[in-house]
Amino acid sequence: MNIDVGVRLRNIRTAFGISQRELARRAGVTNGLISLIEQNRVSPSVSSLKKVLDGVPMSLAEFFTLDLGAAPQAFFGTDELVELGNEQVSLRLVAAQRPGRQMSVLHERYAPGAATGEEMLAHRGEEAGVVIRGRIELTVSGATRVLGPGEAYYFASQLPHRFRNAGREACEIISACTPPTF
Amino acid sequence: MNIDVGVRLRNIRTAFGISQRELARRAGVTNGLISLIEQNRVSPSVSSLKKVLDGVPMSLAEFFTLDLGAAPQAFFGTDELVELGNEQVSLRLVAAQRPGRQMSVLHERYAPGAATGEEMLAHRGEEAGVVIRGRIELTVSGATRVLGPGEAYYFASQLPHRFRNAGREACEIISACTPPTF
DNA sequence: CCTTCTTGTCTAGTATATTAAACGATATGA
DNA sequence: TCATATCGTTTAATATACTAGACAAGAAGG
Known part of the structure; x- marks a missing residue:
């Protein structure tokens, strides 16, 4: 449940082969604080954690992103793409069953009026794509734009977003998202 | 020099269109704390910042990887894609200048004979793509296959691989890779 | 003009992060 | 054996994060 800040910091510090006191000196904090943080006896403020990491040095973003993730199937015929959508919005997923993959790549098809x-x-996560046929109306964080063939998008998926085919022609998109949502 | 936690949080909260009190309710903290954090009057502890972000929801890693300042560009016209390739292999990159992005999405074009x-x-990393026009000969780990429109690939980039257009027609592919190689 | 609701901000009190200094353990050398 | 380091841990005092509740400003409706 909790982010284990203490263990993380200890791993990093020992990986660099420096003592609590040495790290404290570089960071401009006391060695006692390092000790308490590493034991998870306190939850450091962002400002002091930043000071500590500056002594390594390491960014807050790097600190909180510690992890990563095969020779499975590489080629996929059209009939090997897994169909996920409905009649209005067709989603054909590449490498659906691949364990531990880091992306989802989709061939999307929006019927006229579909959303x-x-x-x-x-x-x-993040998602991006390129329109290959037709037109799609995309809204991201309140901003709306219609994209046509060859045009593209890239945004953080946390931002409220919506796709809608406002035209009369079917619209096709090749898209990717990470981490794999599908 | 300090990470502007307050502005970040405010940007995120307003992007979601929720009030300080609503976020506080979801996160299990007081609205006053949200206010103080957003004004940078306090530097929140990691534990309380995590609680707040759980209300969005957003991870600490995502929070600190978000680019500061204005909302990044979400839409890209064809002329806004950055051209990276040569005359034989054209690579048009989506969101090239976006800092901290986790993927590269490309519109690739292979001239006849190009490789x-x-x-x-x-x-x-990993890479995947869908052929949208023409045919491409793809070799991965010694296995070779020719893919046509609608067909796709997904493989770990550590495996030796090579793309070649063996046909007489230009071939277009929409591809994605993570982490961003381009 | 009134309410009544919602927004963000501020203040006093309390909980907790952080400091400064001490402690015990381990190692090295005279 | 006795120093003299350095290591990580602990404690009491202090600085700061956090809460509960009040405040002023704006919007909606009577």
Whole structure:
């Protein structure tokens, strides 16, 4: 449940082969604080954690992103793409069953008038894509734009977003998102 | 020199269109604390910042990887894609200048006879794509296959791989890779 | 003009992060 | 054996994060 800041910091410090006192000296804090943080006896303020990491040095973003993730199937015929959508919005997923993959790549098809729903979507991760046929109306954080063939998008998926095919022609998009939502 | 936690939090909260009190309710903290944090009057402890972000929801890693300042560009016209390739292999990159992005999404175009080179490529990460026009000959770990429109690939980039357009028609692919190689 | 609701801000009191200094343990050398 | 380091831990005092509640400003409706 809790982010284990203490263990993380200890791992990093020992990986650099420096003592609590040495790190404290570089960071401009006391060695006692380092000790307490590493034991999870206190939850450091962002400002002091930043000071500590500056002594390594390491950014807060790097600190909180510690992890990563095979020779499975590499080629996929059209019939090997897994169909996920409905009649209005077709989603063909590449490498659906691949364990531990870091992205979802989709061939999307929006029928005329189709949309991702009435509500705005919002979830973790990032998504991007290129329109290859037709036109799509995309709204991100209140901003709306219609994209045509060759045009593209890239946004953080936390921002409220919605896709809608406002035209009369079907619209196709190749898209990718990470981490894999589908 | 300090990370502007307050402005970040305010940007995120307003992007979601919720009030300080609503966020506080979801996060299980007081609205006053949200106010103080957003004004940078206090530097929140990691534990309380995590509580607040859980209300969005957003991870600490995502929070600190968000780029500061204005909302990044979400829409890209064809002329806003950055051209990276040569005359044989054209690579149009989406969101090239976006700092901290987690993927590269490309519109690739292989002229007849064009290839990624004589040597096999091998690097970190994963890559995937969908062919939208023409045919491409893809070799991964010794296995070779020709993919046509609607067909796709997904493989770990450490595996030796090579793309070649063996046909007479230009071939277009929309591809994605993570982490961003381009 | 009134309410009544919502917004963000501020203040006094309390909980907790942080400091300064001490402690015990381990190691090295005279 | 006795120093003299350095290591991580602990404690009491202090600085600061956090809470509960009040405040002023704006909007909606009577």
